[in-house]
Amino acid sequence: MKSLIFKVSTVLVTVVSVTLMAAALSVYFAHPDATSEMNTLAMLNYDFQQSTGENPMWTVKRRFSVVAADSKERGTVGSYKTAYEAITKSHEDLATQMVGQKTEKGSLKTSVAEQLVKFDASQQQDVQAIGERVAILQAEAEQWQTQVQARSDEAQAISVNTLEVREETAARRTDVLRLRHELEEARTDLFRLNEILRHDTDQLLRVELENQALDQRLQQLQQ
Numbered sequence: 585m586k587s588l589i590f591k592v593s594t595v596l597v598t599v600v601s602v603t604l605m606a607a608a609l610s611v612y613f614a615h616p617d618a619t620s621e622m623n624t625l626a627m628l629n630y631d632f633q634q635s636t637g638e639n640p641m642w643t644v645k646r647r648f649s650v651v652a653a654d655s656k657e658r659g660t661v662g663s664y665k666t667a668y669e670a671i672t673k674s675h676e677d678l679a680t681q682m683v684g685q686k687t688e689k690g691s692l693k694t695s696v697a698e699q700l701v702k703f704d705a706s707q708q709q710d711v712q713a714i715g716e717r718v719a720i721l722q723a724e725a726e727q728w729q730t731q732v733q734a735r736s737d738e739a740q741a742i743s744v745n746t747l748e749v750r751e752e753t754a755a756r757r758t759d760v761l762r763l764r765h766e767l768e769e770a771r772t773d774l775f776r777l778n779e780i781l782r783h784d785t786d787q788l789l790r791v792e793l794e795n796q797a798l799d800q801r802l803q804q805l806q807q
Contacts (some may be wrong), residue, residue, distance in 0.1 A: 622667070629648065630643045630645065630677075631647055632674075641664070642664045642670035644663075646660070646677070710718070740767065
């Protein structure tokens with residue numbers, strides 16, 4: 585009887601041992617690896633550090649803030665007893681960060697929309713002011729164009745008058761040169777006539793002297 589009890593106990597112990605070993609193996613191979621989870625893409629923003637000592641703690645620090653306006657940039661998420669708790673809190677912090685990012689994006693979109701409305705209103709005012717300024721400048725340009733055209737007509741008239749004066753001056757200069765040439769010819773003719781007159785005067789004086797001599801000779805002959 586006792587041997588039967590021992591045999592049954594041995595079988596039960598063996599079955600329980602095998603069951604516990606199977607459960608341990610299943611837990612070992614099926615439980616999530618904390619180190620692998622820490623190196624996933626979702627946890628790249630977090631730095632996990634394990635302290636040494638009798639009661640090691642896992643400290644989680646944020647490398648950078650997902651929300652640009654967050655003042656806790658590179659802040660500490662917290663310290664936890666186990667790696668799984670640290671990973672869980674990191675996921676919760678990431679979810680909070682993502683919600684803040686969405687809120688910030690919504691606020692940013694609203695702000696951008698308001699700025700676009702203000703910009704459109706300001707742009708319309710600028711376009712209206714530019715149109716008015718363009719109208720004023722066009723009117724001034726037309727006035728300047730009219731004045732320039734008038735000055736151009738005056739300058740053209742002055743140019744025509746100047747050309748006429750130049751032509752008249754050239755004609756007067758030609759007349760002066762011609763008259764000067766004629767004057768030189770007249771002086772030459774006068775000098776020639778004076779020479780002829782002097783020669784004729786000499787001839788006349790000589791003839792008168794000869795006539796006087798002949799008269800005296802005639803009187804002598806008559807006596």
